[in-house]
Amino acid sequence: MTELDLKERIAAGLAAVRDRSLTYTDAEDDILLRQHSTLMSPLVWDLAHVGNYEELWVLREAGGITPLRPEIDDIYDAFKHPRKDRPSLPILGPREAREYISGVRGRVLDVLDTIDLDAPDPLRRAGFVFGLVIQHEHQHDETMLATLQLSRQPGLVRDGELPPGRPGGPEEVFVPAGRFQMGTGTLPWAYDNERPAHWVDLPAYWIDRLPVGNAAYAAFIEAGGYDDPRWWTPEGWRWHQESGATAPLFWTRDGDTWWRVRFGRTEPVPPDEPVQHVSWYEADAYARWAGKRLPTEAEWEKACGWDPVAGRARTYPWGDADPDPGLANLGHRAARPAPLGAYPRGASAYGAEQMIGEVWEWTGSWFQPYPGFRSFPYKEYSEVFFGQEYRVLRGGSWAADPAAVRTTFRNWDYPIRRQIFSGFRCARSATPEEAGAPITPGRA
Template sequence: MTGLKERIAAGLEAGRARSLAYTDLDDEVLVRQHSPLMSPLVWDLAHVGNHEELWVLREAGGITPLRPEIDQMYDAFAHPRGERPALPLLRPDEARTYIAGVRGRALDVLDEIDLSRPDPLCSDGLVFGLVLQHEHQHDETMLATLQLCGLPGLVRDGDLPAARPAAAGEVLVPGGPFTAGTSTSPWAYDNERPAHRVELPAYWIDRFPVTNGAYIAFVEDGGYSRPRWWTPHGWSWRARRDIRAPLFWTREAGAWWRTRFGRAEPVPPDEPVQHVSWYEADAYARWAGRRLPTEAEWEKACGWDPGAARALAHPWGDAEPGPEHANLGHRASRPAPVGAFPAGASPCGAEQMFGEVWEWTSSWFLPYPGFRSFPYREYSEVFFGEIYRVLRGGSWATHPAAVRTTFRNWDHPHRRQIFAGFRCARAATPGES
C-alpha cells in the first residue's frame, strides 16, 4: 500500500476498534432503546457497516450489494430514532458478522483502488475519509447513548492533565478579513466548502470555555427563574420542561452533583460545563453581559494566523493533534480542567477550542456562498435553515481524525444529551480595538 492507503487502513481500524469496544456489552443493553432521543446501540453498529457498504463497496468499488434488503432499515432518514426499536434489526452477533464482512471487502477495495484518479469521490481517498469520520461520529453518539443509559461500569475513564492558574479571561481578536471554510482540505465535508473571505470587526472571546463553577453562579443567581435572560422560545422550552440546571445535575445537601456514566460525583468547578442546550448557553451569555460568538468569530479565533495571513488546520498549527494539544479521542470520559493544554492555544491565545465540549455559536446552520452538495444532499443540504444552531470544536469524545478548524456540527437548540458547552464573546470598543 502507499503511505496514504496505510494511513487510511490504520484509521479504519481505529474507528472499528472504538465501535466494537462501545458495543462489547450484554445483548439486552445493545437492543434496548435507552432514550427516545437515541437509537438502540445495535442500530448504530450495523448502520456504520451499511454506510460503508453503500459508499466504499458499491459506489467506489462497484461490488454487488451484500445485504440490499437492510438498506432502508439503516437509512437514518427513512426511520426516526423513535421508530427504530420496532424494526427487525440485526441481532448483535449478526451485526458484528455483517460489519466484519463489509470491512474485509472495503480493505480489498482500498488495496485495488487508484486514489489519484480524477473521480472526486475517490481522489485523495475521500470516500474512505467520509466513512472513517462517519464511524467516529457514531462512536460519539454511542457514548451519548451510554451516558443516557445510566448503568455504571460500561465506559472507561482515564487521567487528564491538571489545571494551571488561569490567565486573562478573554482574548482580543483584531478586526479585518480572514478566510473561512476550505477548498483544499481533502476530507472536508461539503458544508465546509468553499473557502471564502469574511470581514469581521474586532471582538473579544473567552480564553477558555465557560466552567461549571461559573455556570453555577448563573444558576444560583436565579438564572433559570428570570425570563429576562432567555429568548421567548428558550423560556417556553425551559418552563414546559421545568429545566433548572444542566442535564444530569442535581442539588443535594447544598452542593451540586452530576451523574456521569452511571456514577454520582460532585460537579468539578474547573471543568467546562457540558450537557447544556443552546437556549441555556445563550441565557448564560446574556446574564454575563456577553453573547455567544458567531461561527465565523469562533473559526477566526480558532485557526486564523494573522502573521502568515492564512488559516491553520488546527489551533496550534498544521501538525496532527497530539496528547499535548487537546483532550480528544476519549482519553478520559470527561472534559479536562481549563488551562490543561497550553500547547494547544490558537494564534490569538484562545485555549481548548478543540476537545472538552462542542461549543454552541449564535449562528444558524446555513450554506456558504458557492455551496454545492457532495456526495449526497442528505449530509448537509436538507438541514440548512433557521432550525439548527452550529456547534464548533469537538468534545472529549471526538476522535482527532474528525476535527479541524473548519468542521461544522449542528443540532436543535434544545438538545442537551450531546457533549456541548460554550464560550462567550463581545464586541471590542473603539478604544480596545
C-alpha cells in the same frame, strides 16, 4: 505522502474506528437492543448502520461491487426513520450485525488494495470515500457514548490522567477587525459544508480564552438565572418552562453540593471543568446574564484557526501538526473534559485555549451553506439541514476522535439538545475605543 503511505494510514484509521465501535457495543444483547431514550437509536442499530453506510459508499459507489444486503438498506436509512421509531424496525440482532459489518470490512480492505487514489473522481481522489466512512463511524461512536451516558450504564468511566488546569490568566482574548478565510478548499477529507473557502470581514471582538466552567455556570444558577426571563429568548423561556430544566442535564443538588451522573457513577461536579450537557438556550441565557453573547460561527473559526501573521488558516488552533495528548483532550481518553487551562500548547494564534476537544461549543449562528456551496456526495449529509432549525456547534468534544475534528469542522443540532457533549464560550463586540487600541492578540 505516497499512495502506499496514504493507504496504510487509511487502513489504520479503519481498524482504529472499528475497534472503538466494538468496544462500545461489547455488552449484553438486552443493552444493545433496548432503546435507552427516544432521543437515541438502539446501540445495535448504530452498529449495523455504519456497516451499511460503508457498503453503500465504498463497495457500491467507489468499488462497483454488487450489493451484499440490499434488503436492509431501507432499515438503516437514517433519513427515512426517526430515532424514536427505529426499535420497531426489523433490525439485525447483535450477532448478525457484527457478522455483517465484518463481512463488509473485509471487502472494503480488498477495494483499498486496488483502488487508484490519484483518480480524478472526487469520491476516490485522496481517499475521500474512506475518510467519509471513517469520520462517519467516529461520529456514530460519539453518539453511542451519548446513548450510554443516557442509559447510565456503568463501565465506561475512564479515569485516564489529564493535565492539570492553570488558574488565572486573562478572561478574554482580543481579535482585531479584518478579513480571514473561512472554510477550506484544500483539506482532502473535509465535508461539503466546510467548502468552499471564502473571505469574511469581521469587526473587532473579544472571545473567552477558555470555555465556560462548571463553577461559573453554578454561579448563574445561584443568581437565579433559570428563574429570570430577562436572560432567555421567548423560545428559550418556553423550552425552560416546558422542560422544567433548572441545571445542566445529569446535575442534581444535595445541600450546597452539585452532583452529576457520569456513565452510571455519581460524583461531585468538578468546579474547574468546562460545563457540558447544556442546550443552546441555556448557553445563550448564561451569556446574556454575563453581559456577553455567544460568538458567531465566523467569530469562533477566526479565533480558533486564523493565523494573522502568516495570513492563512491553520488546520488546528496550534498549527497543522496532528493532535497529540499534549495539545488537546480528544478520543475518549478520560471520559470527561480536562480542567480549564490544561492545554496552553494548544492555544490559537489569538491566545484562545481548548477550542478543540473538551466540549462541542454552541455558537450564535444557524446552520447555513457557505457562498458557492455544492452538495457532495449526497444532499442528506448537509443540504437538507440548512435553515433556521439547527444551531452550529464547533470544536469537538473529549469524545470526538482526532480524525473528525479541525478548525473548519461544522456540527449542528436542535437548540434544545442536551444529551450531546455540549458546552460553550462567550464573546462580546469590542467598543470603538477597544477596536482602535493597539492590543496584542491573546492579551486581555
